[in-house]
Structure formats: structure tokens, C-alpha cells
Amino acid sequence: MNGNFTVDPEIAARVRAAAVELKYQPNPVGRSLALGKTDTIGIVVPDLANPTFQAILRGLSRAAAQDGYRVLIADSFEVSSEETILAGEARRRCDGLVLCAPRMSDAELEEIAPSLRPLVLINRTTAAAGVPSLVVDYGQGVQDIAEHLVDLGHTRLAFLAGPPRSASNNLRLQGLEAFKAAHPQVEVTMLEGGSDFDTGHGAVDAVLESGATGILAFNDLVAMGLMSGLHERGLDVPGDISVTGFDDIPFAKYTTPTLTTAAVPITELGEQAWHQLRALIRNEESDAPGSRYQPKLEVRASTGPAKAARTAVHG
Amino acid sequence: MNGNFTVDPEIAARVRAAAVELKYQPNPVGRSLALGKTDTIGIVVPDLANPTFQAILRGLSRAAAQDGYRVLIADSFEVSSEETILAGEARRRCDGLVLCAPRMSDAELEEIAPSLRPLVLINRTTAAAGVPSLVVDYGQGVQDIAEHLVDLGHTRLAFLAGPPRSASNNLRLQGLEAFKAAHPQVEVTMLEGGSDFDTGHGAVDAVLESGATGILAFNDLVAMGLMSGLHERGLDVPGDISVTGFDDIPFAKYTTPTLTTAAVPITELGEQAWHQLRALIRNEESDAPGSRYQPKLEVRASTGPAKAARTAVHG
DNA sequence: GTGAAAGCGCTAACAA
DNA sequence: TTGTTAGCGCTTTCAC
Numbered sequence: 001m002n003g004n005f006t007v008d009p010e011i012a013a014r015v016r017a018a019a020v021e022l023k024y025q026p027n028p029v030g031r032s033l034a035l036g037k038t039d040t041i042g043i044v045v046p047d048l049a050n051p052t053f054q055a056i057l058r059g060l061s062r063a064a065a066q067d068g069y070r071v072l073i074a075d076s077f078e079v080s081s082e083e084t085i086l087a088g089e090a091r092r093r094c095d096g097l098v099l100c101a102p103r104m105s106d107a108e109l110e111e112i113a114p115s116l117r118p119l120v121l122i123n124r125t126t127a128a129a130g131v132p133s134l135v136v137d138y139g140q141g142v143q144d145i146a147e148h149l150v151d152l153g154h155t156r157l158a159f160l161a162g163p164p165r166s167a168s169n170n171l172r173l174q175g176l177e178a179f180k181a182a183h184p185q186v187e188v189t190m191l192e193g194g195s196d197f198d199t200g201h202g203a204v205d206a207v208l209e210s211g212a213t214g215i216l217a218f219n220d221l222v223a224m225g226l227m228s229g230l231h232e233r234g235l236d237v238p239g240d241i242s243v244t245g246f247d248d249i250p251f252a253k254y255t256t257p258t259l260t261t262a263a264v265p266i267t268e269l270g271e272q273a274w275h276q277l278r279a280l281i282r283n284e285e286s287d288a289p290g291s292r293y294q295p296k297l298e299v300r301a302s303t304g305p306a307k308a309a310r311t312a313v314h315g
Numbered sequence: 316m317n318g319n320f321t322v323d324p325e326i327a328a329r330v331r332a333a334a335v336e337l338k339y340q341p342n343p344v345g346r347s348l349a350l351g352k353t354d355t356i357g358i359v360v361p362d363l364a365n366p367t368f369q370a371i372l373r374g375l376s377r378a379a380a381q382d383g384y385r386v387l388i389a390d391s392f393e394v395s396s397e398e399t400i401l402a403g404e405a406r407r408r409c410d411g412l413v414l415c416a417p418r419m420s421d422a423e424l425e426e427i428a429p430s431l432r433p434l435v436l437i438n439r440t441t442a443a444a445g446v447p448s449l450v451v452d453y454g455q456g457v458q459d460i461a462e463h464l465v466d467l468g469h470t471r472l473a474f475l476a477g478p479p480r481s482a483s484n485n486l487r488l489q490g491l492e493a494f495k496a497a498h499p500q501v502e503v504t505m506l507e508g509g510s511d512f513d514t515g516h517g518a519v520d521a522v523l524e525s526g527a528t529g530i531l532a533f534n535d536l537v538a539m540g541l542m543s544g545l546h547e548r549g550l551d552v553p554g555d556i557s558v559t560g561f562d563d564i565p566f567a568k569y570t571t572p573t574l575t576t577a578a579v580p581i582t583e584l585g586e587q588a589w590h591q592l593r594a595l596i597r598n599e600e601s602d603a604p605g606s607r608y609q610p611k612l613e614v615r616a617s618t619g620p621a622k623a624a625r626t627a628v629h630g
Numbered sequence: 631g632t633g634a635a636a637g638c639g640c641t642a643a644c645a646a
Numbered sequence: 647t648t649g650t651t652a653g654c655g656c657t658t659t660c661a662c
Contacts, residue, residue, distance in 0.1 A: 023430065028408050029353065030639030033344050033654050040387070040408070048373045058363045061390055070405070072355070072387050075376055090385070093343050093355070115338065197569055228569040254512055254543040256571040345655030348638050 041277060042090030043098040044074040044083060050195060051221070051249050052266055053100055056122060059270025060098060067278060069095075080104045080165065084112055091116050096277045098122060103165045118280035120273050124167050125290075132276045132290040134269055138168050138246070139175030141262035141295030145216055145244045146179045148260070148297060150186060153306035154214035154242060158189040160203055160226065162218035166195070169218065172246075176216075193218050200225025204233060213241055213306050220245035220252045220261055227255065227302065238304030248298055257301035264295050356592060357405030358413040359389040359398060365510060366536070366564050367581055368415055371437060374585025375413060382593060384410075395419045395480065399427055406431050411592045413437060418480045433595035435588050439482050440605070447591045448605040449584055453483050453561070454490030456577035456610030460531055460559045461494045463575070463612060465501060468621035469529035469557060473504040475518055475541065477533035481510070484533065487561075491531075508533050515540025519548060528556055528621050535560035535567045535576055542570065542617065553619030563613055572616035579610050 018024075032038045041064055045053040061071045072094055074086040080103035091097045096118040102109055106126070113119060113128035121133040142159075149157055159176055162169035173190075180188055189210040193199050200222035207215055207226065217223035223245030227237050237243050237257055245252055248263035272291060278284075333339075347353045356379055360368040376386045387409055389401040395418035406412045411433040417424060421441070428434060428443035436448040457474075464472060474491055477484035488505075495503055504525040508514050515537035522530055522541065532538035538560030542552050552558050552572055560567055563578035587606060593599075 025403065025407055027639050028404070029344065029347050030654090031641075033348050033638090033656090034640045034642080036654070038344065048369075048376060054363075054369050057388075058390075061363060061388060062392075065390065070387055070389065070408070072385055073372075073376060074385065075373075075380065077377075088340065089343070092340055093385070197565060201569070224566075224569050228571070231571055250512060251539075251566060254516070254539050256543070256546055342655050345638090346657075348640085348654085349656045349658080351638070 037095050038093065039068060040070045040072055040094045041096045041098065041274075042072045042074060042087075042094040043100060044076060044086050044090060044102070045100045046076050046078050046083075046103055047195075048073070048075040052219070052247060055249075055266035056100055056270040056273070059267035059272075060274050061270070062267075063271040063274035067274075069274075076103070078103065078163070078165075084108065087112065087116055091119075096120075096281050098273050098277060099124070101167060118277055120276045120280070121290075122269060122273055130280075132280075134272055134276065134291050134293070135171075136168065136264050136269070136293045136295060138171035138295070139178065141246060141264075141297075142172045142175035142216060143179045144295070144297045145246070145260075145262055146176065146183075146186075146188075146214075148299065149214035149216075149242060149244070149303065150183060152214070152242065152303060154212075155185065155306070156187045156189075156210075156212040157214045157216060158191055158207060158210045158212035160191050160200065160207070160215060160217045160222055161193040162195050162222075172218070187212075193222060195219060195221065197221050197225035197228075200227075201229040204229035207241070208233075214303070215241060215243045217243060217245050220247045220249045220259060223259055223261070223302070224251065224255055227257075227259075237302050240307065242303040242306070244303060246295070252298075252300070255302070260300045260303040261298050262295035263298050265293060269293065352410050353408065354383060355385045355387055355409045356411045356413065356589075357387045357389060357402075357409040358415060359391060359401050359405060359417070360415045361391050361393050361398075361418055362510075363388070363390040367534070367562060367579075370564075370581035371415055371585040371588070374582035374587075375589050376585070377582075378586040378589035382589075384589075391418070393418065393478070393480075399423065402427065402431055406434075411435075411596050413588050413592060414439070416482060433592055435591045435595070436605075437584060437588055445595075447595075449587055449591070449608070450605070451483065451486075451579050451584070451608045451610060453486040453610070454493065456561060456579075456612075457487045457490040457531060458494045459610070459612045460561070460575075460577055461491065461498075461501075461503075461529075463614065464529035464531075464557060464559070464618065465498060467529070467557065467618060469527075470500065470621065471502045471504075471525070471527040472529045472531060473506055473522060473525045473527035475506050475515065475522070475530060475532045475537055476508040477510050477537075487533070502527075508537060510534060510536065512536050512540035512543075515542075516544040519544035522556070523548075529618070530556060530558045532558060532560050535562045535564045535574060538574055538576070538617070539566065539570055542572075542574075552617055555622065557618040557621070559618060561610070567613075567615070570617070575615045575618040576613050577610035578613050580608060584608065 074090045076082045083104050097116050101123040109126050110128045113126050113131050119131050125133040191206050223243050245259045245261035248261045252259040252261050389405045391397045398419050416438040424441050425443045428441050428446050434446050440448040506521050538558050560574045560576035563576045567574040567576050
């Protein structure tokens with residue numbers, strides 16, 4: 001048989017030669033059916049246009065490829081009702097599934113999770129058994145950023161929120177609540193938002209109205225859009241207003257001014273997702289039933305002393 | 316039978332009810348084997364980290380999903396020898412394949428193309444029959460940019476090249492040759508490069524040495540890296556040096572200064588790739604055996620009058 | 631209109 | 647060691 005074990009080496013070689021001669025290629029579909037495995041994993045993401053999910057996909061794809069696995073992608077386009085269907089279909093075509101920041105409700109997630117196993121979750125947890133989660137501690141990250149702004153003398157902050165259904169946005173909000181409890185003297189305004197450039201760009205008015213001098217944007221994209229909008233209004237960052245992002249996408253190092261943000265090892269997240277999934281597929285004991293990632297504050301040039309503080313110094 | 320035709324409607328409904336009750340889900344692998352189709356297409360890209368390929372993937376995935384097809388991705392990590400293998404494996408798992416800017420040689424491409432059909436090529440052509448291509452006219456785009464710089468009074472240009480094996484880089488080089496023939500009085504320096512931020516950022520010295528005042532970067536990323544590097548050196552864009560990109564990625568509108576570039580409808584390219592592939596899979600006559608896309612010059616704030624010209628005006 | 635059987639291309643277990 | 651066979655889960659054809 002075409003493979004590796006007990007055959008006459010001479011005839012095996014002859015068969016192999018004939019195979020290349022006739023360009024014979026085994027059909028993976030038949031093989032999959034017989035073996036009950038496809039050597040393929042699926043990933044479902046809410047929005048393939050989001051750099052975060054792209055990076056996760058990249059890390060996942062690269063790590064899986066090293067073990068001979070391919071990845072099938074499914075984009076739910078932020079439609080949470082689609083997620084369930086896509087996940088089910090993808091799962092039945094694959095040996096395992098990664099659900100990336102699913103927008104569905106906790107109840108729904110818990111209900112379908114068992115039928116999706118082997119399954120690993122990114123930035124979401126579930127009570128369903130045997131489903132590891134990789135989550136970033138956005139709450140801590142946002143607190144670190146807020147502390148940084150307070151250290152610079154800012155007393156009026158504003159948070160430009162992300163998509164309402166996003167679990168990572170909720171974690172940020174929880175972090176801010178903890179921060180407010182610890183710093184009652186600091187004013188924190190909550191602003192509606194989104195996750196892209198245009199959100200930030202369109203939020204200039206709301207930001208100025210808030211009177212805040214330290215702005216925590218939902219992510220780097222929003223921060224970049226905001227900085228661009230402020231720049232168009234003739235405002236100086238960080239002279240007039242300090243702006244922070246989140247994620248530390250590659251672009252953050254190259255904006256003007258360079259962006260203060262909280263770095264998340266996004267690609268590594270995808271890579272780890274594969275390692276967790278691989279353990280499940282192989283039925284190994286997963287050493288960690290999930291992991292928590294701590295964002296790391298990256299102080300760059302978009303944050304500076306609060307205006308009041310600076311005035312005090314000058315006067 | 317589980318599907319749609321001639322059965323007693325009453326018993327069909329009962330069966331369907333039982334199916335949801337027992338959570339029965341048909342196995343797509345068995346179905347694929349019996350039907351000889353997988354409802355899946357593959358795409359192989361040289362580098363999933365490249366925003367251009369991400370956008371193509373997105374357009375392809377979205378368009379294919381609308382017709383009920385999924386997409387399997389394969390990243391060759393710029394290793395051209397891997398491409399052949401990945402493409403073959405992906406093709407046998409799928410109903411069709413999109414080869415995105417393959418780095419392999421023309422000869423190799425032509426040799427394997429027939430075995431990969433249905434196949435559509437992006438930013439590459441082949442002599443093999445029945446393989447449509449979608450190509451962007453980078454040559455024309457680069458000429459448009461160069462003309463724009465000359466109109467602004469620049470007489471010394473430099474081109475920051477992309478990856479050597481990239482076909483789109485070769486098209487740009489050809490365009491520049493045509494430009495030089497038409498403008499013998501303009502000096503055009505060729506600089507080694509790459510396709511990412513760091514390439515641009517690291518090219519500052521070479522750019523300054525060239526003495527050029529108008530820089531054509533391989534793409535927007537390189538341009539952004541270059542602008543960032545120039546900024547760090549205290550140079551003003553476009554006051555001292557004009558910089559242009561290529562592609563018009565979303566970020567280009569938000570850099571400071573906003574980036575003059577040539578817009579390519581990248582997502583649409585992915586979408587069209589699906590339409591071409593769909594026609595092949597359905598054995599339809601493809602109305603167009605391939606298409607050519609014209610980049611559109613987007614003049615923004617990173618280009619301005621050449622210094623000499625400006626001085627002349629002032630004096 | 632309904633049931634039984636063959637076969638998609640492969641692998642694995644079994645006999646020769 | 648080698649050849650044969652059953653069966654993965656589905657669809658389709660062909661009798662009933």
C-alpha cells in the first residue's frame with residue numbers, strides 16, 4: 001500500500017515511480033472519509049477586515065501548517081445568528097474549530113459548544129466542559145493605560161467604546177469600573193464607538209465636548225482615526241489632548257505621533273489556539289485548560305502631560 | 316431522502332422533525348465523496364501578513380460565501396518551492412483554486428496550471444489554456460504617479476523597489492522604463508527594497524543619498540515607513556521630499572500627511588476572482604477570459620512642489 | 631411513492 | 647509478505 005510499512009522495498013519503489021509517472025495523486029476526500037479525519041481545522045471570525053482577527057488567523061494558520069493542518073475560514077460579518085450555522089458547518093468539515101470572539105449569547109454558546117468540540121475559544125469563555133479559552137486581560141490593560149494618563153496629570157478621561165456585543169469591550173468596561181473605584185477623583189466619560197478608523201474620526205466632536213484631555217480609544221484603529229480627526233481640527237496630540245490605543249498593531253509604531261497603546265501578542269494567540277486544539281484532537285491532557293494574556297503598556301509619543309499640569313509648570 | 320423532491324410531504328416533515336430532534340447532521344465528507352464536489356475553494360498566497368493579500372482573501376471569501384462556498388487558505392510564506400505542493404494539495408481538497416501572485420517561475424506555473432484547473436490567477440498570467448488572470452496594471456499606475464511628481468516640478472525621482480520575485484514589482488519596473496523613455500530629462504534612481512514598513516523605515520539613508528526629491532515607494536506600507544523615518548530625521552513631507560505609495564490601503568487616508576497613492580480595488584479583485592472561478596466550475600463561458608485593472612491616482616498631502624521649483628517661486 | 635443496492639476513493643483488517 | 651474484502655456516509659439508480 002502507498003505509505004510506509006511492510007512491503008518489498010523494490011516493488012514499493014517501482015509503484016512509487018509509476019505513481020509519479022502517471023501523476024497519480026491520492027484523493028484526500030476518500031481518505032478523509034475512510035480515516036474519519038480531514039487534517040483541516042476551521043476558524044470563525046466576526047470580521048475578516050479587522051486586523052486583530054487577521055493576525056489571529058495568521059498565527060493559527062502558520063502554527064497549524066507546521067503540523068500539516070490546513071485552515072478553513074468562515075466570516076460571520078458580525079451577524080451573530082450566522083455564527084451558529086457557520087460554526088456547525090465548518091466543524092463537520094474539519095477536525096476541530098476555533099471560535100474567535102463569538103458575538104452570540106452566553107446561553108447559545110454554552111448550548112452549541114459540546115457539539116462543536118474539539119473547540120477552543122478566543123476572547124470568550126463558556127461554562128461548557130472541555131472547551132479551553134484564550135483570553136486577553138483587556139480589563140487590566142485598560143487600567144494600566146488609565147493609570148499612565150493619571151500619572152501624566154490627566155484628571156478628565158474619556159473612553160471611546162467598541163462594538164456593544166463585543167466581549168472584549170465589556171472587559172474593558174469592567175476594568176474602567178475598577179479604575180473609577182480606585183480613583184474617585186478622576187472623571188471618566190463613556191462615549192459610544194465602534195472598532196474602525198471612521199469611528200475614531202467621527203468621534204472628534206464628542207471627544208471635545210467631553211472636555212477630557214486623556215482619551216482611551218477602544219483600539220489602535222479608533223485611536224488613529226481620532227488623531228487624524230483632531231489633527232484636521234488643528235489640535236495637537238499630545239499637546240492639547242493625549243490619545244491611547246489598544247492592541248499595538250504594527251501601524252502603531254509609525255503613526256505621527258507614535259501611538260501609546262497596550263500591546264497584545266495577537267499572532268501568538270492564534271498560535272496558542274492551535275496548540276490547545278492540537279492537544280484536544282490528539283486527546284492529550286492539555287497542560288493548561290486555557291490561558292490569560294496580560295497586555296503590556298507601550299508608552300510612545302501620543303501621550304504627554306495634561307495641559308493644566310503643563311500650564312502650572314510654565315506659570 | 317433528505318433534500319427536496321418527490322416524497323410524501325407528511326412523512327418528509329416527520330423525518331425532518333426527527334432529524335432536528337436527534338440533532339442529526341449530514342456528514343459533508345461522505346457527501347463530497349459521493350458528489351465529487353466539496354463546495355470549497357482554495358487560495359494560496361505568498362504572505363498572509365500582507366494587507367493586499369488579506370484584502371483579496373476577504374473579497375474572495377465574502378463573494379464565495381454568498382454562493383455557499385467556503386475557502387481554504389494556504390500561505391506559502393514567500394517560499395516559491397512550497398507553492399507547487401500547497402497548490403496541489405489544496406486543489407485536490409477543493410473544487411477550484413485561486414493562485415495569488417505566485418512567486419514560482421513562468422515555466423513551472425505553466426507546467427502545473429493544467430492539473431490545477433479550475434484555476435484563476437491574480438497578478439500573474441500564464442500561457443496555459445483555460446486559466447483566466449486578473450491583473451492590476453501596476454506599470455501604468457507607476458507612470459501616473461511619476462507624471463504627477465514631474466508636474467509638481469520634481470526632476471530627480473527614486474523608486475523604492477519591492478520583493479525581487481514579485482511579478483507586480485516587475486510590472487512597476489517596466490512602467491518606469493517606459494516613463495524614463497518618455498522623460499529623458501528626469502533622473503530616476505532605483506533602490507533596493509521590500510514590501511513592509513521596516514523596508515521604508517530603513518531606506519531613509521539610501522533615499523537621502525540619492526538626492527531625489529520625489530520618492531515612489533513600492534506600496535503604501537513602505538511609504539509609511541519611509542515617512543516615519545524622514546520625520547524622525549526632522550525632514551518635512553512634502554516640504555523637503557514628496558512621498559508616494561501604491562494600493563491605497565485604508566490607512567493611507569489617515570497618515571500624517573495623508574498619502575498620495577494609486578488606488579487599486581483590491582477587495583473587488585478577490586470578488587472577481589470568485590466570479591471567474593465560479594464560471595469555470597459551472598462550466599460556463601466566462602464572458603471575459605481575464606481582466607485588467609487600472610489603478611487610479613489619489614493625490615493627497617504627501618506630495619507637493621519640488622523644493623527647487625518652490626525656491627524659484629519665492630525668489 | 632418507496633425500498634434496496636451499488637459505488638464515490640480510500641484504508642484497515644483479514645485471509646491466503 | 648501479498649491480495650481480497652468490508653466499510654467510512656452519502657447520493658443515485660433501479661427495481662419493487
